Amino acid sequence: MSRPGTPEDPLLAAAGDWSATIGDAQDELIRTAPESVLIIQGGPGTGKTDTALRRVAWLLDEPDLGLSAPEVLVVGPSHAFARRTRTLLEGWGHEGVAHSSIDGLLPKAVTGRPEAPHVTRLKGEARMAGLLGRAIEKHRAQQGVIPPVLSVRGRVVRLDPATIERVITTAKASEATAGDRRRLLRAALVAGTQDPRLILEAADVLADRLWPEFEAATFLAELFASREKLTEAAEGEFTEREIDALVRAPGEEPPFSEADLPLLDEAEHVSGTEPQTYAHVVVDEAQDLSPMQLRAISRRSSNGSLTVVGDMAQSTGPWARDDWHDVLAHLPSQMPHVHRELHFGYRIPRQIFELAAELLPTAAPSVQPPTTVREGPAEPVIAPVEPSGRAAVVVAAAADHAADGRSVAVICPARCRDEIEAVLRTQELPWGTAPGDDRGPAITLLSPHEAKGLEFDAAVVVEPGFIVDDDPRGHRLLYTALTRATGHLHLVGAPEDLPMAPEPESDPASGEAAEPASVSAPPAPAPPPLPMPDDPVLRERIDMVAQSLAETLLANLTPELWPVALDRLIELISPDP
Numbered sequence: 001m002s003r004p005g006t007p008e009d010p011l012l013a014a015a016g017d018w019s020a021t022i023g024d025a026q027d028e029l030i031r032t033a034p035e036s037v038l039i040i041q042g043g044p045g046t047g048k049t050d051t052a053l054r055r056v057a058w059l060l061d062e063p064d065l066g067l068s069a070p071e072v073l074v075v076g077p078s079h080a081f082a083r084r085t086r087t088l089l090e091g092w093g094h095e096g097v098a099h100s101s102i103d104g105l106l107p108k109a110v111t112g113r114p115e116a117p118h119v120t121r122l123k124g125e126a127r128m129a130g131l132l133g134r135a136i137e138k139h140r141a142q143q144g145v146i147p148p149v150l151s152v153r154g155r156v157v158r159l160d161p162a163t164i165e166r167v168i169t170t171a172k173a174s175e176a177t178a179g180d181r182r183r184l185l186r187a188a189l190v191a192g193t194q195d196p197r198l199i200l201e202a203a204d205v206l207a208d209r210l211w212p213e214f215e216a217a218t219f220l221a222e223l224f225a226s227r228e229k230l231t232e233a234a235e236g237e238f239t240e241r242e243i244d245a246l247v248r249a250p251g252e253e254p255p256f257s258e259a260d261l262p263l264l265d266e267a268e269h270v271s272g273t274e275p276q277t278y279a280h281v282v283v284d285e286a287q288d289l290s291p292m293q294l295r296a297i298s299r300r301s302s303n304g305s306l307t308v309v310g311d312m313a314q315s316t317g318p319w320a321r322d323d324w325h326d327v328l329a330h331l332p333s334q335m336p337h338v339h340r341e342l343h344f345g346y347r348i349p350r351q352i353f354e355l356a357a358e359l360l361p362t363a364a365p366s367v368q369p370p371t372t373v374r375e376g377p378a379e380p381v382i383a384p385v386e387p388s389g390r391a392a393v394v395v396a397a398a399a400d401h402a403a404d405g406r407s408v409a410v411i412c413p414a415r416c417r418d419e420i421e422a423v424l425r426t427q428e429l430p431w432g433t434a435p436g437d438d439r440g441p442a443i444t445l446l447s448p449h450e451a452k453g454l455e456f457d458a459a460v461v462v463e464p465g466f467i468v469d470d471d472p473r474g475h476r477l478l479y480t481a482l483t484r485a486t487g488h489l490h491l492v493g494a495p496e497d498l499p500m501a502p503e504p505e506s507d508p509a510s511g512e513a514a515e516p517a518s519v520s521a522p523p524a525p526a527p528p529p530l531p532m533p534d535d536p537v538l539r540e541r542i543d544m545v546a547q548s549l550a551e552t553l554l555a556n557l558t559p560e561l562w563p564v565a566l567d568r569l570i571e572l573i574s575p576d577p
């Protein structure tokens, strides 16, 4: 995958590895003290992920901090994203950091159960933690009932409830482990008995009854299968309709949905099983996470030191939000929050971003678009098609880029996926459903959600109208899809859903129509430099001012931003029209 900074990218060609072009704003974030929750907001391609990872590299490199790679966790939205962050950090020489998708962090369970959006949303709410806590307490209380007699090997063993009560109280007060609790019980019952073998066996039977091993999956399945248990645990905090939404028939397959995974994690936590913790945690694409997912991530932080990354203009799914308050409310609060924004778009060339930015007034009216710092190699290609010819056009565009050695994302809504897969297969092209490594497929077929946080040399976005229609925050999803490419973008779909392509201009020399479907004109050539005045005093004064401006630019901005600053300067000093 070529990245900004390759020869195809004229503006950053000189920069290569972007350590040479780290902006002041990025640098400040990288060096933010670890004793904080750093929140990085910024538009697509503003370098949020890379800045967060540079922060990890900096934290690991600072000898005074004494942080080692296995003490750091980077969480992202997908396996593909985790692979991207791993590749980047390992490329900088930092191996051993844990990289995971959010689901990969949670207990393993058979998922895939279809679920209505309102149920997914309900299961993500923080009050589910209270419901689970109460349900587990009641579950335990039922198990703590002491039987007056036990039957062991056909013999009846009478038990002394007072002795057993004492053991339960001591075990609880000392937070004894399962093994210690069993030993305590054995020692208490065996004292002074005539038949120690029988009593020891009885103690084990009783221990299994009093403290059965907690299996979160069994517990949750039984809880959801019982309206009575749910109503009891709800304790009036859930309406009947909400309880109805949670109830399901016992034994249904697959047993769980993705929204159940954070609930299993919560149940394990309440029952005393704690996950591995880390001294620094990076959470990327945090704008989409549910409160229950955020709780699960917080649990993995040993001290509250976090880097939280996201973009509210790309917030979609059941937890789509417009500001950070609700995210931060569910993260550890022992360290101060430092909220920063990145403003310069490094990934997306101007030509592509101008197109994507048209969505912003609808997708996220309060969000300031980033300032792009790059010119792209080509205008976006707008390809109106009829449904019958759609897949062929999509695959042809992807195949052309792949043949030129570019990584390509085909980002398509679910209803077009089968037809595109069929054509990819027929043409025996190298393609996959997760971005390849150096040896992997050049073409990646993704849903708009799966494309989050990823970047490619080229993107073919299919049926933008469907993408908008298929999600309550469809404009944001389309905005995310349009902002994945570092160089080339194709929009393929129904003519009424595409931006207007300018009329192809005739080339007078050849008599042929010029390349169609550009959405904006190429940049005008730079005007020739103005002549210096002859007066030596004036020349010296001009030189002095120019030198002072040059020093200010050198000291404050990276080279690709100089033209932006000069344009702004001209705007500032131009007389009002």
Ligand SMILES: Nc1ncnc2c1ncn2[C@@H]1O[C@H](COP(=O)(O)OP(=O)(O)OP(=O)(O)O)[C@@H](O)[C@H]1O
Pocket (backbone or CB within 6 Å): 003, 004, 012, 015, 018, 021, 022, 023, 026, 042, 043, 044, 045, 046, 047, 048, 049, 050, 051, 311, 346, 347, 452, 453, 454, 455, 483
């Ligand atoms: N200062 C810089 N100079 C040059 N390239 C940069 C700079 N900062 C970031 N980049 C490049 O810009 C691209 C986008 O960066 P990154 O993926 O971190 O953006 P992002 O803000 O996380 O985007 P998204 O919101 O889409 O996930 C990457 O290829 C990255 O290497």
